[in-house]
Amino acid sequence: MKEIFEILEQHARATPEQISTMVDKPVSEVEQIIKQAEKDRTILKYRTIIDWSKLGQEDVWALIEVRVTPQRDVGFDAIAERIYQFPEVYSAYLVSGTYELAMLVRGKHMQEISSFVTEKLAPLEQVQSTVTHFLLKRYKENGETFHLLKEANRRLPITP
Amino acid sequence: MLNIESTAIEARDNLISQKVATLPPSGIRKFFDLLSSMEDIISLGIGEPDFVTPWHIREAGTYSLEKGYTMYTSNSGMPELRQELTSYLELHYGISYHPEHEILVTTGSSEGLDLALRAIINPGDEVIIPDPCYVAYPADIILAGGVPILIPTNEENNFVVRATDIEARITKQTKAILVGYPANPTGAVMSKKESRAISELAKKHDLLVISDEIYARLVYGDEHICFPSLPMMRECTILISGLSKSHAMTGWRIGYVAAERRFIQALTKIHQYTMLSAPTIAQMAAIEALRNGEAEVQKMVQEYNRRRRFMVKRLNEIGLPCFEPKGAFYAFPSIKATGMSSEEFAEKLLLEEKVAVVPGTAFGACGEGFVRCCYATSLSNIEEALRRMGRFIRKNRLTT
Ligand SMILES: Cc1ncc(COP(=O)(O)O)c(C=O)c1O
Numbered sequence: 001m002k003e004i005f006e007i008l009e010q011h012a013r014a015t016p017e018q019i020s021t022m023v024d025k026p027v028s029e030v031e032q033i034i035k036q037a038e039k040d041r042t043i044l045k046y047r048t049i050i051d052w053s054k055l056g057q058e059d060v061w062a063l064i065e066v067r068v069t070p071q072r073d074v075g076f077d078a079i080a081e082r083i084y085q086f087p088e089v090y091s092a093y094l095v096s097g098t099y100e101l102a103m104l105v106r107g108k109h110m111q112e113i114s115s116f117v118t119e120k121l122a123p124l125e126q127v128q129s130t131v132t133h134f135l136l137k138r139y140k141e142n143g144e145t146f147h148l149l150k151e152a153n154r155r156l157p158i159t160p
Numbered sequence: 161m162l163n164i165e166s167t168a169i170e171a172r173d174n175l176i177s178q179k180v181a182t183l184p185p186s187g188i189r190k191f192f193d194l195l196s197s198m199e200d201i202i203s204l205g206i207g208e209p210d211f212v213t214p215w216h217i218r219e220a221g222t223y224s225l226e227k228g229y230t231m232y233t234s235n236s237g238m239p240e241l242r243q244e245l246t247s248y249l250e251l252h253y254g255i256s257y258h259p260e261h262e263i264l265v266t267t268g269s270s271e272g273l274d275l276a277l278r279a280i281i282n283p284g285d286e287v288i289i290p291d292p293c294y295v296a297y298p299a300d301i302i303l304a305g306g307v308p309i310l311i312p313t314n315e316e317n318n319f320v321v322r323a324t325d326i327e328a329r330i331t332k333q334t335k336a337i338l339v340g341y342p343a344n345p346t347g348a349v350m351s352k353k354e355s356r357a358i359s360e361l362a363k364k365h366d367l368l369v370i371s372d373e374i375y376a377r378l379v380y381g382d383e384h385i386c387f388p389s390l391p392m393m394r395e396c397t398i399l400i401s402g403l404s405k406s407h408a409m410t411g412w413r414i415g416y417v418a419a420e421r422r423f424i425q426a427l428t429k430i431h432q433y434t435m436l437s438a439p440t441i442a443q444m445a446a447i448e449a450l451r452n453g454e455a456e457v458q459k460m461v462q463e464y465n466r467r468r469r470f471m472v473k474r475l476n477e478i479g480l481p482c483f484e485p486k487g488a489f490y491a492f493p494s495i496k497a498t499g500m501s502s503e504e505f506a507e508k509l510l511l512e513e514k515v516a517v518v519p520g521t522a523f524g525a526c527g528e529g530f531v532r533c534c535y536a537t538s539l540s541n542i543e544e545a546l547r548r549m550g551r552f553i554r555k556n557r558l559t560t
Contacts, residue, residue, distance in 0.1 A: 007466065011539065018539075021473045022466035154212070157195045158205035158516055160188050160295045160344075 004033055005042070012046040049144050059106050061090075061135040062113050066101040066121065067128040076100055079126040088116045099131070110134065183302060186295050187522030191506065195516055202545040204533040205516040207344060209408040209489070211536075213445075214456040217407065220448030221441050229440050235432045236424075237265025237416070238443050244450040245416050252377075253386035255394065261421040264428055265438045265446075269374045269402035269415035271431070274300050276370050276398045276417065277338075279426040281306040285335035287370075290321040292523035292530075294344045294372070306335070312526045315483050319348035319492070323357035330365055337362060339387070340372035342379060345523045345532035346492040347468075347485020352385055359390045369397045374415075375488040377406035377457055380465045382486060388418070398423050405488070406457055407449045412442035464489050467535040471542050475533070478550035479557060489536040492520065496529045499558045506531055508556070513548040 003023050007014055016034060020027040037043040052058045068079050076094055080101060084092040091104040107113040117132055138146055173181060188205075195201065212218075236242065242259040250256050257263055266272040273296060277287065281304040289297045291310035298308040309329050313319045326337060337358065341350040350358075362369050371387035388397035402415025415438075417427055468485065475482040475493045482493035495505045502519035509515050520527025535542055 018470065021470050024469055155206055155208065155210065157201060157203045158188060158192045158518065159207045160186065
C-alpha cells in the first residue's frame with residue numbers, strides 16, 4: 001500500500017490503471033485506497049512543480065524566522081495558526097533552536113513580502129521579532145533539482 | 161551458429177590479425193550508426209541504468225581524488241575492497257571467499273570475462289553458451305582461441321539453456337559452460353532446478369562453469385541463485401560480477417571475479433600484464449557503494465520492477481507477446497505477428513516512429529523474431545514509446 005503513495009508522490013498524474021500494473025494489484029483496490037486517502041486527507045493535494053523562471057514570472061520568496069511567546073494551554077499552536085492562515089505563507093514549521101517559527105513566504109515582488117512582515121506579522125502581540133531572508137536562487141525543491149543535465153546528454157542512445 | 165564469414169570485414173588487410181579481421185562486428189554497433197544521425201528518439205536500446213550513480217558514491221570518488229588517490233593499486237585490487245566484496249557475497253548469497261586469494265578486482269566485469277576465458281582456453285577448446293546471449297560471449301571466446309558452441313533457447317524453455325541440450329553437444333573439446341543469468345537480452349532467470357541440472361552436468365563431465373552474474377541484484381520475485389553456492393560448484397566455477405548494473409556504476413569500470421585460488425592466480429597473471437589494476441578512484445567509490453549503498457540499490461530495484469510490470473503488460477496489450485522477464489532490465493517480446501525480421505522491425509520502427517529497440521539477432525540467430533526493449537528509462541518514456549509501438553503494430557500486423 002505504501003508503494004501506491006510513493007508512486008503518486010513522484011508522479012501525481014499516474015492513473016489507477018497504471019499504478020495497478022506497477023504494483024500488481026487490481027485497479028478497483030487501488031482506486032479504493034486512493035479514494036480513502038483523499039477522504040481522510042492522507043493525500044492532501046496533487047501539485048505540480050513549475051520552474052516559473054522559464055516563463056519569466058518568478059515570484060519572490062523569503063524565509064522568515066519568527067520569535068514568538070507561547071501562550072498558556074495552547075503553546076505555539078494558536079499563534080502559528082494566526083500566522084499560517086495568511087495566504088502569503090506558503091509553508092510553516094515549528095522548529096527547535098534560536099527561534100520558534102520558520103515560514104516560507106511567497107509574494108509577487110519584494111514590496112509585497114515586506115509589507116506582509118511589517119503590517120501583518122510584526123505587529124502581532126506574541127511576535128517578538130522577525131528575521132527575513134529573501135531567496136536568491138532556487139536549487140532544489142521537493143526533491144527536484146532545477147538545473148539538471150538532460151538524460152540524452154549523458155547516455156549513448158544504444159549500448160549492449 | 162555464428163556465421164563468421166558472411167559478416168567478416170570485406171577487404172582483408174594483412175596488417176590486421178585474421179582472428180580480428182574475421183570477427184563479426186557487434187550487431188548493436190551497426191544500429192548505433194543509424195541512430196546517431198537522428199533526433200528526438202526514444203531509446204529502449206540502452207543496456208545500462210538510467211539512474212546516475214547515487215550521490216554518496218560519487219562523493220566518495222571525488223573525495224578520493226581530493227586526497228590524491230591517483231596511483232596504481234595492488235594488482236588484485238585494494239585490500240579493503242576485496243574485504244568488502246567477500247562480505248557482500250557472504251551476506252547476499254551465503255558463499256564465502258578468501259579476500260586475499262580468491263578475489264580479483266577488474267576493470268568492469270567485461271575484463272573478468274575476458275580474463276577467465278583467456279586463462280582457461282587452449283586453442284580449439286569449446287565453450288558452451290546460450291543463444292541468444294550477451295554480445296561479448298562468442299567474441300571473447302573466439303579472441304581467446306576457443307570455439308563458441310551455441311545452444312538454442314526459446315520461449316518454451318524460458319530462454320534458459322537446458323542441461324539435456326547442453327549434454328548433446330558435449331565433445332572431448334568441451335572445456336566450459338558460460339552462463340549469464342539474469343540474462344541480457346531476455347531478462348530470463350535460472351531456477352534452482354535448472355541450475356542444479358547444469359551443475360550436475362558440469363560435475364559429470366568435469367567441466368568448468370563461468371557464471372556472469374552482473375545482473376544478480378536485479379531480480380523480481382524469486383531469489384537469485386549464485387551458481388558457485390550450489391553443491392560442489394565452488395571448486396569449478398569462476399564467478400564474474402561487478403557494480404555496473406546494481407549500483408548504477410557503468411562508467412566507473414569496476415567489476416570482480418571470485419573463484420578458487422588456482423583460477424584467481426591464473427587470471428591475475430594476465431591482469432597484471434594487461435591491466436595492472438582497476439581504476440583507483442572507482443575502487444574507492446566501490447568501497448563506499450558496498451558499505452553504504454544497499455538502500456539505494458533496493459530503491460532502484462523497486463523502481464525497475466514497477467517499470468517492468470508496466471512495460472510487459474503494455475507490450476502484451478499492443479500485440480507483442482512477451483514472456484515474463486524476472487531479472488535484469490530487459491523485456492524480450494516476440495514480433496512474429498508482424499511477419500518482419502527482427503532487423504527489419506527495428507529499423508522500420510526507428511524510421512517511422514523514432515523508437516529504438518535492439519533486434520534480437522544482435523544476440524544470436526535464436527533472437528530472430530524478437531527485439532530487446534530495455535525498461536531502464538523513465539516511466540513517461542516507456543509510456544510514449546509503447547504508444548508509438550502500438551500505432552506501429554496496428555499499421556503493420558499481418559491480417560491473416
Ligand atoms: C550480461 C552482461 N555481462 C557483462 C556486461 C559488462 O558489464 P561491465 O563490464 O560494465 O561490468 C554487461 C553489460 O551490458 C552485460 O549485459
